[in-house]
Amino acid sequence: MTAAKKAKKATGFDFEIGESVVYPTHGVGRMTAIEEQEVAGIRLRLFIVFFERDKMILRVPTEKAANVGLRKLSEPEFVHQVLELLAGPSAGKRATWPRKAQEYEAKISSPDLSIIAEVVRDLHRPVGQPEPSYSERGLYEAALDLLVRELGAVKNITDTEALRLVEDHLAKSPRWTKDAEEDQGAIRDGRA
Secondary structure: OOHHHHHHHHHOOOOOOOOEEEEOOOEEEEEEEEEEEEEOOEEEEEEEEEEOOOOEEEEEEHHHHHHHOOEEOOOHHHHHHHHHHHOOOOOOOOOOHHHHHHHHHHHHOOOOHHHHHHHHHHHOOOOOOOOOOHHHHHHHHHHHHHHHHHHHHHHOOOHHHHHHHHHHHHOOOHHHOHHHHHHHHHHHHOOO
């Protein structure tokens, strides 16, 4: 039995060598091997994932893969739904920034691409809007990077093209249409 078949039997995953996979917080990597190694006297089966952009190798025990969120790339239909989510209204919960920041950090660590897209949508500020804080900008950029990398891998396009696609969908959000801007101005000016 090959290492890949053993890993699938043990974990239910059917990753193949050379396949693109997603690891939360690191984004898209390539499955380079499935190996058995002895670590601290214990024999482990490991998924070996290489992240080209970061020049990083990650070893994930096959038994822990589901718990840490290692998964296959999203399906194209799901990516389409995620892009549509970007054009939707923001959740807009009222909370203090430290509380929101904690929630956003947890969402960025999620293996679910739609949850990461919610962070991008909620923290996006188009040109002409007030500058975000340093921490807000950092969370936005981390979520955007993860979204763009997976979108690019699924659609087989460059990161620049994926970013343009994300920005195009964000621009459709009702928060940033001309009518929404006028409504916000009326509220600020006391006309509403």
